[in-house]
Amino acid sequence: xxxxxxxxxxxxxxxxxxxxxxxxxxxxxxxxxxxxxxxxxxxxxxxxxxxxxxxxxxxxxxxxxxxxxxxxxxxxxxxxxxxxxxxxxxxxxxxxxxxxxxxxxxxxxxxxxxxxxxxxxxxxxxxxxxxxxxxxxxxxxxxxxxxxxxxxxxxxxxxxxxxxxxxxxxxxxxxxxxxxxxxxxxxxxxxxxxxxxxxxxxxxxxxxxxxxxxxxxxxxxxxxxxxxxxxxxxxxxxxxxxxxxxxxxxxxxxxxxxxxxxxxxxxxxxxxxxxxxxxxxxxxxxxxxxxxxxxxxxxxxxxxxxxxxxxxxxxxxxxxxxxxxxxxxxxxxxxxxxxxxxxxxxxxxxxxxxxxxxxxxxxxxxxxxxxxxxxxxxxxxxxxxxxxxxxxxxxxxxxxxxxxxxxxxxxxxxxxxxxxxxxxxxxxxxxxxxxxxxxxxxxxxxxxxxxxxxxxxxxxxxxxxxxxxxxxxxxxxxxxxxxxxxxxxxxxxxxxxxxxxxxxxxxxxxxxxxxxxxxxxxxxxxxxxxxxxxxxxxxxxxxxxxxxxxxxxxxxxxxxxxxxxxxxxxxxxxxxxxxxxxxxxxxxxxxxxxxxxxxxxxxxxxxxxxxxxxxxxxxxxxxxxxx
Amino acid sequence: xxxxxxxxxxxxxxxxxxxxxxxxxxxxxxxxxxxxxxxxxxxxxxxxxxxxxxxxxxxxxxxxxxxxxxxxxxxxxxxxxxxxxxxxxxxxxxxxxxxxxxxxxxxxxxxxxxxxxxxxxxxxxxxxxxxxxxxxxxxxxxxxxxxxxxxxxxxxxxxxxxxxxxxxxxxxxxxxxxxxxxxxxxxxxxxxxxxxxxxxxxxxxxxxxxxxxxxxxxxxxxxxxxxxxxxxxxxxxxxxxxxxxxxxxxxxxxxxxxxxxxxxxxxxxxxxxxxxxxxxxxxxxxxxxxxxxxxxxxxxxxxxxxxxxxxxxxxxxxxxxxxxxxxxxxxxxxxxxxxxxx
Numbered sequence: 001x002x003x004x005x006x007x008x009x010x011x012x013x014x015x016x017x018x019x020x021x022x023x024x025x026x027x028x029x030x031x032x033x034x035x036x037x038x039x040x041x042x043x044x045x046x047x048x049x050x051x052x053x054x055x056x057x058x059x060x061x062x063x064x065x066x067x068x069x070x071x072x073x074x075x076x077x078x079x080x081x082x083x084x085x086x087x088x089x090x091x092x093x094x095x096x097x098x099x100x101x102x103x104x105x106x107x108x109x110x111x112x113x114x115x116x117x118x119x120x121x122x123x124x125x126x127x128x129x130x131x132x133x134x135x136x137x138x139x140x141x142x143x144x145x146x147x148x149x150x151x152x153x154x155x156x157x158x159x160x161x162x163x164x165x166x167x168x169x170x171x172x173x174x175x176x177x178x179x180x181x182x183x184x185x186x187x188x189x190x191x192x193x194x195x196x197x198x199x200x201x202x203x204x205x206x207x208x209x210x211x212x213x214x215x216x217x218x219x220x221x222x223x224x225x226x227x228x229x230x231x232x233x234x235x236x237x238x239x240x241x242x243x244x245x246x247x248x249x250x251x252x253x254x255x256x257x258x259x260x261x262x263x264x265x266x267x268x269x270x271x272x273x274x275x276x277x278x279x280x281x282x283x284x285x286x287x288x289x290x291x292x293x294x295x296x297x298x299x300x301x302x303x304x305x306x307x308x309x310x311x312x313x314x315x316x317x318x319x320x321x322x323x324x325x326x327x328x329x330x331x332x333x334x335x336x337x338x339x340x341x342x343x344x345x346x347x348x349x350x351x352x353x354x355x356x357x358x359x360x361x362x363x364x365x366x367x368x369x370x371x372x373x374x375x376x377x378x379x380x381x382x383x384x385x386x387x388x389x390x391x392x393x394x395x396x397x398x399x400x401x402x403x404x405x406x407x408x409x410x411x412x413x414x415x416x417x418x419x420x421x422x423x424x425x426x427x428x429x430x431x432x433x434x435x436x437x438x439x440x441x442x443x444x445x446x447x448x449x450x451x452x453x454x455x456x457x458x459x460x461x462x463x464x465x466x467x468x469x470x471x472x473x474x475x476x477x478x479x480x481x482x483x484x485x486x487x488x489x490x491x492x493x494x495x496x497x498x499x500x501x502x503x504x505x506x507x508x509x510x511x512x513x514x515x516x517x518x519x520x521x522x523x524x525x526x527x528x529x530x531x532x533x534x535x536x537x538x539x540x541x542x543x544x545x546x547x548x549x550x551x552x553x554x555x556x557x558x559x560x561x562x563x564x565x566x567x568x569x570x571x572x573x574x575x576x577x578x579x580x581x582x583x584x585x586x587x588x589x590x591x592x593x594x595x596x597x598x599x600x601x602x603x604x605x606x607x608x609x610x611x612x613x614x615x616x617x618x619x620x621x622x623x624x625x626x627x
Numbered sequence: 628x629x630x631x632x633x634x635x636x637x638x639x640x641x642x643x644x645x646x647x648x649x650x651x652x653x654x655x656x657x658x659x660x661x662x663x664x665x666x667x668x669x670x671x672x673x674x675x676x677x678x679x680x681x682x683x684x685x686x687x688x689x690x691x692x693x694x695x696x697x698x699x700x701x702x703x704x705x706x707x708x709x710x711x712x713x714x715x716x717x718x719x720x721x722x723x724x725x726x727x728x729x730x731x732x733x734x735x736x737x738x739x740x741x742x743x744x745x746x747x748x749x750x751x752x753x754x755x756x757x758x759x760x761x762x763x764x765x766x767x768x769x770x771x772x773x774x775x776x777x778x779x780x781x782x783x784x785x786x787x788x789x790x791x792x793x794x795x796x797x798x799x800x801x802x803x804x805x806x807x808x809x810x811x812x813x814x815x816x817x818x819x820x821x822x823x824x825x826x827x828x829x830x831x832x833x834x835x836x837x838x839x840x841x842x843x844x845x846x847x848x849x850x851x852x853x854x855x856x857x858x859x860x861x862x863x864x865x866x867x868x869x870x871x872x873x874x875x876x877x878x879x880x881x882x883x884x885x886x887x888x889x890x891x892x893x894x895x896x897x898x899x900x901x902x903x904x905x906x907x908x909x910x911x912x913x914x915x916x917x918x919x920x921x922x923x924x925x926x927x928x929x930x931x932x933x934x935x936x937x938x939x940x941x942x943x944x945x946x947x948x949x950x951x952x953x954x955x956x957x958x959x960x961x962x963x964x965x966x967x968x969x
Contacts, residue, residue, distance in 0.1 A: 311709025
């Protein structure tokens with residue numbers, strides 16, 4: 001710790017275990033690209049990493065205004081990086097509006113790298129500060145460390161002899177800032193240089209200009225006296241498991257998880273889908289995976305999204321559909337059909353703020369009860385939830401396994417936060433992945449006894465009878481059917497039996513659901529923080545903090561929601577209280593209360609924002625005081 | 628190659644379930660001709676999937692000894708699209724009605740038709756909701772009195788053939804439920820067509836809308852009210868084919884062939900590949916009961932177009948993506964950009 005070599009103050013290097021950075025600028029400033037470059041660099045460097053983009057829902061909002069600010073947040077570190085950071089340590093502000101929009105989330109005493117060229121009279125007026133109130137000059141930022149850098153001017157100067165147009169040179173200013181930041185955090189610039197060379201391999205002048213800008217920024221750090229009071233920082237690489245890594249967003253991970261499950265099962269993947277924020281990237285990713293025998297079908301609406309998938313599943317594909325809240329509502333009749341047909345189907349629902357159009361670009365966990373109960377009739381289906389971007393891969397994979405091996409639709413819940421966040425994923429080998437075994441009905445001869453499509457095995461699961469197979473011709477549908485022949489049946493006893501058998505089959509999934517384990521903290525004690533889904537990182541950090549303070553608090557995180565792990569009731573009984581933080585008005589709270597007849601403490605946040613660890617830590621502290 | 632297996636008969640396509648349609652329902656005739664057509668096409672029962680939505684006619688799959696799925700209201704074509712896209716080797720048929728296809732399933736109808744997924748859509752149009760007991764449908768005539776239109780229907784009805792052509796349909800035909808042999812031949816043409824084939828059937832509902840198509844099926848009237856389309860043949864109709872249709876500019880006019888000044892050579896020759904003329908024929912939609920000098924209602928194949936099917940185009944893209952071989956499982960997992968931590 002604090003290993004420093006003091007030659008002069010500028011060469012002082014302060015070690016940090018983690019740093020949270022926000023790149024903020026106008027939507028035309030290339031902040032997403034800049035942040036992504038930085039993320040790639042720290043990933044290759046070996047840091048733990050979590051990123052989250054924050055951009056306006058409008059495609060081209062007015063330049064220079066608050067509504068036009070685009071941000072890219074990331075946290076990198078040596079260990080314990082589970083979120084993009086509740087607040088950031090460093091903010092890059094490319095203009096006045098970017099500063100104004102984000103200052104409240106900068107840590108007290110945090111660092112601001114401001115492009116002074118974005119604080120001219122025009123930008124100050126557009127941002128709402130007003131040209132007479134430049135925050136860089138008027139003492140507004142006295143509690144922060146501010147580096148005022150004329151980024152645009154310096155970029156123009158550095159690239160003056162490239163012969164490129166000013167318009168083009170100006171676009172390289174983000175690379176200049178990136179160079180400064182690499183210098184400040186003692187990071188290599190090579191990863192970015194390689195990326196630029198690959199990206200612009202057909203446009204060498206553009207590659208050269210961008211590279212020159214990165215280098216100019218880096219050299220500026222080296223040469224300027226600006227940083228002499230503070231020196232540089234370094235963040236040691238994380239102690240990560242050796243292996244091959246890739247960076248994935250939650251949506252990419254969901255898509256790859258489905259494709260991997262199909263490969264493992266020896267099936268072809270079919271995704272029927274309709275574009276919807278924030279789930280579209282799953283369709284987009286899979287549409288570009290034809291090389292892996294993936295078929296995507298951009299349907300005319302959400303209903304056709306699920307119905308084409310049901311058709312494909314009936315025909316023998318691993319079928320999936322993806323959507324977000326409003327789309328899940330539209331699909332619910334189709335899901336009832338999938339339940340009664342008893343065919344495999346995976347529904348990835350990327351939750352966003354609701355009801356109705358709600359907050360389309362903001363995360364929420366408020367589709368939980370719809371996932372559990374949002375179908376007419378008694379129509380249970382397994383529900384599982386992903387806890388991190390990488391976990392979206394495994395959640396989609398497990399959902400596929402359950403769907404295929406239990407011949408049932410499975411709902412896989414992620415949300416807008418996981419969907420867009422990214423982190424490094426240790427690439428598994430195909431052999432590492434659990435087996436997925438479809439049970440197909442074999443062909444039959446004319447003199448065999450009649451085929452019984454709804455005959456079940458000991459798990460209560462029927463076989464998959466694929467069209468084209470000789471001797472299995474059968475007719476089934478949405479009408480209640482006889483428990484063996486599958487023929488239409490209105491018999492009262494048969495309907496009761498089928499309702500029971502459908503429910504029991506889903507309940508039996510519990511047999512392959514692993515026991516819930518304590519993620520962190522004592523096996524029994526004062527308080528259990530029971531989370532599910534994307535709250536994982538914030539709860540994890542909060543519980544780490546209170547455990548350091550010696551409190552008797554544990555964290556367990558639910559992945560299997562229907563059915564719950566068999567030991568959940570027992571596990572909760574080991575604590576005096578159970579706290580359930582969730583981004584809805586108390587839906588998991590209802591499920592737990594309903595099933596276990598206990599009275600947990602709910603903690604809701606419905607602001608279209610994920611929890612941060614401080615909020616959860618404060619809530620834990622409050623509860624402990626009352627115990 | 629010779630097929631050593633004996634060709635199946637209509638009986639082989641008959642399931643063990645007894646049809647539960649009302650006595651006198653037009654659906655029986657359609658079922659029989661479908662079975663005949665499937666047998667004559669040399670199809671095997673295990674390669675056929677019949678998909679339906681909800682409605683009287685959507686019970687169709689139960690009565691055929693093939694694979695069958697009776698889905699949910701309006702969604703048959705979406706489900707069939709998934710089946711055919713996933714499994715282009717299957718012979719996919721859709722049984723649907725005017726309410727199922729054109730009302731609750733209207734969106735799926737137009738998009739399936741424009742995609743040209745290879746399936747045969749048998750659209751039973753009885754201009755009424757039968758299964759729910761007699762409410763008016765999107766094809767009911769203006770003024771029809773039903774339980775939900777006690778003062779008469781005020782909705783303007785859908786013209787199925789025009790809608791299908793407008794949606795980019797590549798095979799559009801209309802038949803009458805009583806025209807058994809004619810219907811069977813058109814089913815066979817529909818099955819042989821690669822793409823979405825739509826066959827609209829005027830199907831009488833003896834319970835809730837009896838006689839809806841009398842104007843076109845009544846022995847005394849049909850000669851003057853119907854026009855049977857034949858490829859390469861002039862448009863003639865009327866008793867003893869005494870009437871013909873010719874184009875006066877863009878206006879179709881009925882001419883009397885017994886008039887010596889009228890030559891048969893001037894008549895409109897039907898060409899099922901002519902999209903413009905197919906659209907004009909689709910507009911022969913006058914109600915002979917209310918329109919004086921109504922143009923006759925055409926039956927037969929309006930339009931056929933050879934166009935690549937959705938599933939062929941998608942498979943071609945997949946084939947192209949796999950020019951250098953299918954991607955490995957390892958590559959699927961690692962993607963194109965990785966780094967290594969030692």
